[in-house]
Amino acid sequence: MQTRRSFLKFGAGAAAVGALAPLTVSANSSDVKWHEKHEIVIVGSGFAGLAAAVEAGKLGAKDILVIEKLGVYGGNSTLNAGQACFANTDLQKQLGIEDSAELMVQDQLKSGRGYASEELLKHSAELGPYIYQLTKDCGCVYRDHIINTGGTSATRSHQVVERSGAGFIRPMLKTARSYGVKTKTRHKFEHLITAADGTVLGIQVRKDYHFGHEDSGTLINIKAEKGVLIATGGFGANVAFRQALDPTLGNEVGCTNARGATGDGLIAMLSEGAMPVHLSFIQSGPWASPDEGGFGYGAGFSLYNFPHSIAIDRNTGQRFMNETADRKTRADLEVQRRDKDGKPNPALLIAPKHEAQKDPSMENVLRYNVAWEFDSVDAIAKHFELPTKQLKKQIDDWNKYVKAGEDPQFGKRMNMSTGIYLTAPFIVQRLWPKVHYCQGGIQINTKAEVIAAKNGQPIRKLYAAGEVSGGVHGVSRLGGCSTPECMAFGVTAARSMMKA
Numbered sequence: 449m450q451t452r453r454s455f456l457k458f459g460a461g462a463a464a465v466g467a468l469a470p471l472t473v474s475a476n477s478s479d480v481k482w483h484e485k486h487e488i489v490i491v492g493s494g495f496a497g498l499a500a501a502v503e504a505g506k507l508g509a510k511d512i513l514v515i516e517k518l519g520v521y522g523g524n525s526t527l528n529a530g531q532a533c534f535a536n537t538d539l540q541k542q543l544g545i546e547d548s549a550e551l552m553v554q555d556q557l558k559s560g561r562g563y564a565s566e567e568l569l570k571h572s573a574e575l576g577p578y579i580y581q582l583t584k585d586c587g588c589v590y591r592d593h594i595i596n597t598g599g600t601s602a603t604r605s606h607q608v609v610e611r612s613g614a615g616f617i618r619p620m621l622k623t624a625r626s627y628g629v630k631t632k633t634r635h636k637f638e639h640l641i642t643a644a645d646g647t648v649l650g651i652q653v654r655k656d657y658h659f660g661h662e663d664s665g666t667l668i669n670i671k672a673e674k675g676v677l678i679a680t681g682g683f684g685a686n687v688a689f690r691q692a693l694d695p696t697l698g699n700e701v702g703c704t705n706a707r708g709a710t711g712d713g714l715i716a717m718l719s720e721g722a723m724p725v726h727l728s729f730i731q732s733g734p735w736a737s738p739d740e741g742g743f744g745y746g747a748g749f750s751l752y753n754f755p756h757s758i759a760i761d762r763n764t765g766q767r768f769m770n771e772t773a774d775r776k777t778r779a780d781l782e783v784q785r786r787d788k789d790g791k792p793n794p795a796l797l798i799a800p801k802h803e804a805q806k807d808p809s810m811e812n813v814l815r816y817n818v819a820w821e822f823d824s825v826d827a828i829a830k831h832f833e834l835p836t837k838q839l840k841k842q843i844d845d846w847n848k849y850v851k852a853g854e855d856p857q858f859g860k861r862m863n864m865s866t867g868i869y870l871t872a873p874f875i876v877q878r879l880w881p882k883v884h885y886c887q888g889g890i891q892i893n894t895k896a897e898v899i900a901a902k903n904g905q906p907i908r909k910l911y912a913a914g915e916v917s918g919g920v921h922g923v924s925r926l927g928g929c930s931t932p933e934c935m936a937f938g939v940t941a942a943r944s945m946m947k948a
């Protein structure tokens with residue numbers, strides 16, 4: 449509910465945006481003193497930025513600059529679980545999985561609840577096999593196991609062996625550098641420099657910037673001949689901004705994002721008249737644990753186990769959702785788990801140890817008290833004060849569904865539960881959603897051009913890709929679908945700049 453307090457915070461958030469958004473440096477390019485000049489300038493070193501750098505290098509660009517405001521490369525992409533949904537790959541074929549770009553788009557449109565862009569999703573899904581190969585050419589190595597991330601009608605989330613986005617970022621950074629791409633950390637993009645007709649000429653950057661010290665370093669102007677790509681990621685870590693858009697997402701709500709996900713690029717483009725889209729669609733991850741900070745180990749553990757495990761409401765001892773439904777469906781249902789006073793009463797994910805132990809994250813969730821082992825249903829019921837009889841019946845019923853290959857309770861797709869009965873010992877993790885992903889951002893087209901709010905036309909020489917762009921996924925993004933989309937639009941931006 450929007451209270452007066454949160455409404456006032458909206459005012460403060462909006463004022464902060466205004467304060468952060470500087471004016472255009474000059475309406476006349478001859479007034480600008482350029483400190484550096486490059487063919488292509490890319491802001492942000494996550495999936496979108498690095499995919500663009502690699503593609504531009506492949507296409508023959510000779511002078512590409514990638515800047516990153518933090519002291520390390522990769523942003524949210526490095527923290528990522530290393531999962532990427534691709535349809536129709538050689539690995540899917542080997543595993544007997546039938547899939548197609550059309551099916552992937554249909555799944556995403558469903559999850560987007562009528563708000564997703566079919567055109568942008570199609571563009572991204574069709575580039576999937578190219579991105580899959582591009583990452584392999586960079587040296588990324590995929591596991592031979594494909595994951596069911598929820599809300600999909602085919603199993604398609606490919607994962608790098610590191611089970612972390614670092615498994616993409618490191619090889620891509622190396623490949624980009626092999627093409628001569630210059631990469632600089634502690635360079636913070638402040639704002640765009642435009643000509644009188646709105647064409648983007650370059651950017652102003654704070655060189656030797658230290659995060660949290662907004663006046664650190666010195667300002668320099670960098671000229672971009674072919675264009676500027678803004679790939680600065682989302683704004684999940686900017687609490688004032690996200691709460692202005694969704695009053696329920698204040699400081700007390702956990703967040704999985706890197707500290708640099710503050711929406712700088714988005715805010716700068718808004719101040720240049722770019723079209724905002726779906727800004728208040730902010731996704732919470734249903735696989736998160738309230739017993740650790742950030743994404744942690746629990747997310748990987750629950751992601752692996754959701755298909756063959758059950759999520760239980762502590763008041764009833766019963767399931768309350770399809771554990772592989774799309775993220776929004778699950779997160780909305782999880783936050784409704786409350787005690788009699790209305791306080792959060794996180795649901796329990798109950799997994800069979802015999803299967804859970806096949807995933808390397810089990811060791812860490814147990815070691816760091818993010819999950820616990822129990823040798824009987826009675827022990828779980830006693831520890832978490834659940835109604836024992838109901839819980840026992842629920843587990844018996846679930847095992848019947850496993851045997852039948854059908855879930856009459858919530859219609860879960862049971863293909864990944866075959867033969868995996870829920871028997872002791874059990875591993876139990878608590879579930880409570882955390883702010884994870886921004887579906888909203890700046891409107892782009894299938895050329896990754898940034899669209900102006902005033903006339904719906906592209907802003908010349910300005911491109912955006914990745915989480916800073918919006919409107920692609922609608923109300924809810926499916927798991928594993930950001931990685932390929934960020935890379936697809938990064939690649940697209942590079943192609944557009946090289947054609948321009």
Ligand SMILES: Cc1cc2nc3c(=O)[nH]c(=O)nc-3n(C[C@H](O)[C@H](O)[C@H](O)COP(=O)(O)OP(=O)(O)OC[C@H]3O[C@@H](n4cnc5c(N)ncnc54)[C@H](O)[C@@H]3O)c2cc1C
Binds near residue numbers: 522524532708
């Ligand atoms: C913990 C976690 C796990 C995830 N797991 C998955 C997954 O397995 N699969 C999936 O599909 N999606 C996943 N996602 C979502 C996905 O990782 C992100 O949407 C994606 O990485 C965004 O990539 P990006 O290139 O747009 O932005 P980022 O990777 O965030 O990169 C943007 C970069 O720009 C830098 N930057 C920001 N502002 C400035 C500025 N002013 N000047 C210079 N640099 C700036 C940032 O510091 C950052 O390094 C996950 C997200 C998180 C947080």
